Each structure stands twice: as C-alpha cells, then as structure tokens.
Amino acid sequence: MPTARRGVGMVNRRGANWSLESAPWAAGKACAAVTGQLAKWKYRPAPETVTAVEAVTTLLVEAAVADGGSKVSVHLSDQDGQACILALSHHTALTTGHDDAGGDVLHQITAHQAVTGCGTDTGPDGRRLWAVIGLG
Structure with a gap:
C-alpha cells in the first residue's frame, strides 16, 4: 500500500511543529511558538x-x-540540552540539492554564540534551513 509523501521525521526526542502562512508576520509567530514550547519543556535558558x-x-x-511558497512549516525538537529549529519553505519549484543561496543566512545564524550547527538543503518539499542551539 503506498504511503503519503514523508516530510520531516525524527525519533527518540520530543518534537513540535507549526504550519504558517508564508507571510511577513510568520517569523514573529514562529518565535512565540518556539520559545513557548521550550518553556513547556521546562527549559529556562x-x-x-x-x-x-x-x-x-x-x-x-x-x-x-523569501522562497515564495504558500506556507512555511517550523519544526522544533530537543535532545541533550539542545534544540533543533528547522524551517521548511514548501516551495516545490526550487532546484534540489545543496543550497548555495542559503550560505548568507547560515553566516548570520552562526554569528550567534549559542548555535552549535546549522545547514540548508533543497528537496522535493522545498528548502530546509536548520540550526542547533545549546540551551544550557
């Protein structure tokens, strides 16, 4: 039996996700959701x-x-005192593979001392950008 197209998956850790309209206000809504969820998980960074x-x-x-899709999804997981935040553009017309265009964003992300890793790539479901942040 065929299965639905699989998006972001994770095992052995807590996770939460939100689907937002791809709009200028989405970042503010995502910030509130992410910080609120970390507080629910009892993180006090x-x-x-x-x-x-x-x-x-x-x-x-x-x-x-900025990719221009109709929605953006934000995924949050935690493990060993770190949080992984991932944003997915859902713009399916992008070229798949390594994403050189995301390099500037990655440099801005790594400017934050709490960031322990980040990356970007593009797949059939759009561009994925992620960062891992130490919460300790």
Missing part, C-alpha cells in the same frame, strides 16, 4: 540564549518565506 533562539528562528523563517 539565559536571556542571551533566548535572544539567540528568537534571532535564529527569525532568520530561518524569513529565509523560508
């Missing part, structure tokens, strides 16, 4: 880490919105 989470979420979502 230092103020500078909260600032980094908000800034990185904004960069990820704004880049996904």
Whole structure:
C-alpha cells in the first residue's frame, strides 16, 4: 500500500511543529511558538540564549518565506540540552540539492554564540534551513 509523501521525521526526542502562512508576520509567530514550547519543556535558558533562539528562528523563517511558497512549516525538537529549529519553505519549484543561496543566512545564524550547527538543503518539499542551539 503506498504511503503519503514523508516530510520531516525524527525519533527518540520530543518534537513540535507549526504550519504558517508564508507571510511577513510568520517569523514573529514562529518565535512565540518556539520559545513557548521550550518553556513547556521546562527549559529556562539565559536571556542571551533566548535572544539567540528568537534571532535564529527569525532568520530561518524569513529565509523560508523569501522562497515564495504558500506556507512555511517550523519544526522544533530537543535532545541533550539542545534544540533543533528547522524551517521548511514548501516551495516545490526550487532546484534540489545543496543550497548555495542559503550560505548568507547560515553566516548570520552562526554569528550567534549559542548555535552549535546549522545547514540548508533543497528537496522535493522545498528548502530546509536548520540550526542547533545549546540551551544550557
């Protein structure tokens, strides 16, 4: 029996996701959702880490919105005191493979000291941009 097209998947960790209209206000809504979920998971990061989470979420979502899809999804997971934030553009007309265009966004993301890793690629479901942030 055929299965539905599979998007982002994860195992052995908590996760949450939100689907948002691809609009200028999406980044603000995503920031509130991500920081709210981390609080529900009982994370109490230092103020500078909260600032980094908000800034990185904004960069990820704004880049996904700029791709021009009709929606953006934001995925959050945690493991070992770190959070992975992923934004997916859902713009299916993009060329698949390594995403050189996302390089500038990655440099902006890595400017935040709390970021331990980030990346971007493009697949059949659009461009994925992600960052891992230490919450300790």
